[in-house]
Amino acid sequence: MISKLFFFLTNNILLNNIFIKLGIDSILTSRLGTYKRNKIDTNLSLQKMAGFSEKPTVQEAIDKIHVRLETLVEQNLNEGDRILDIECGAGAYLKRWEGKYDLTGIDINNDMVNLARKRMPTATIILDNFLNHDFNHKFKLIYSVSILEFMPPSRLMAFFRKVHLLLEPDGKLLIQYPHALNLKDTLYPDLYYVEYSPRKIEHKLRNNYKIITHEHCFDGRIIDLYDAKPYEPGNRTFENGYLLIAEPKVKPKY
Numbered sequence: 658m659i660s661k662l663f664f665f666l667t668n669n670i671l672l673n674n675i676f677i678k679l680g681i682d683s684i685l686t687s688r689l690g691t692y693k694r695n696k697i698d699t700n701l702s703l704q705k706m707a708g709f710s711e712k713p714t715v716q717e718a719i720d721k722i723h724v725r726l727e728t729l730v731e732q733n734l735n736e737g738d739r740i741l742d743i744e745c746g747a748g749a750y751l752k753r754w755e756g757k758y759d760l761t762g763i764d765i766n767n768d769m770v771n772l773a774r775k776r777m778p779t780a781t782i783i784l785d786n787f788l789n790h791d792f793n794h795k796f797k798l799i800y801s802v803s804i805l806e807f808m809p810p811s812r813l814m815a816f817f818r819k820v821h822l823l824l825e826p827d828g829k830l831l832i833q834y835p836h837a838l839n840l841k842d843t844l845y846p847d848l849y850y851v852e853y854s855p856r857k858i859e860h861k862l863r864n865n866y867k868i869i870t871h872e873h874c875f876d877g878r879i880i881d882l883y884d885a886k887p888y889e890p891g892n893r894t895f896e897n898g899y900l901l902i903a904e905p906k907v908k909p910k911y
């Protein structure tokens with residue numbers, strides 16, 4: 658009850674924008690974030706554990722990300738290259754490369770990390786917030802599925818700057834994120850789950866990354882400000898996601 662009231666009082670468009678301007682939205686998002694403290698039922702499927710439905714269309718959307726990642730790896734990496742999965746969960750994506758590449762995953766949830774360590778004994782799995790963690794080497798591929806929604810808007814640039822610093826000069830970045838589905842989303846109404854506008858993401862990236870692909874992850878549509886024709890309007894479903902593939906520019910302008 659108290660947390661519902663807190664949510665209602667704090668998570669509104671006006672206050673959220675004030676929080677963002679003051680750079681204190683991260684306090685709110687981390688307080689509201691469910692993942693850190695969540696106990697995970699490890700008997701569930703990887704999909705369910707990560708909070709996704711098992712509907713065939715969601716499975717299809719996940720499969721498409723696997724294919725994009727696999728293609729990126731085949732085309733750009735050599736055996737032994739380093740791969741970083743930001744918010745790796747239990748390693749749903751990372752595990753496929755065990756033994757062939759040098760794998761690192763990071764996640765803030767203790768249960769997820771323990772399970773990932775069990776499933777991938779040769780990978781380095783870190784329990785920490787990506788934004789706060791000091792890594793001691795660079796990566797050839799950095800990817801993340803479903804993290805931007807937890808990234809406070811005031812930290813978005815910090816996120817992309819950090820990824821830039823961690824990428825090899827010829828490295829690649831892949832990010833799948835739930836995109837804005839209406840005008841309200843573009844105004845940051847929900848700090849609990851931010852649905853960024855593809856236009857905003859491009860704006861944030863353009864000085865420092867060369868964008869290779871930026872399109873609807875499920876059907877390849879190009880959406881600018883928000884998606885006027887989402888799947889299952891009014892619901893959050895994993896088919897509503899955007900996919901970014903980019904590489905770092907040599908001389909970033911931060």
Ligand SMILES: C[S@@+](CC[C@H](N)C(=O)[O-])C[C@H]1O[C@@H](n2cnc3c(N)ncnc32)[C@H](O)[C@@H]1O
Pocket residue numbers: 692693703707708743744745746747749750763764765766769785786787788801802803804807
């Ligand atoms: C929706 S799940 C996705 C997990 C995995 N990428 C997948 O698709 O199966 C989101 C994950 O992000 C983690 N997470 C959220 N914010 C994070 C942060 N700042 N640093 C590291 N992990 C984070 C959560 O603990 C959770 O495991």
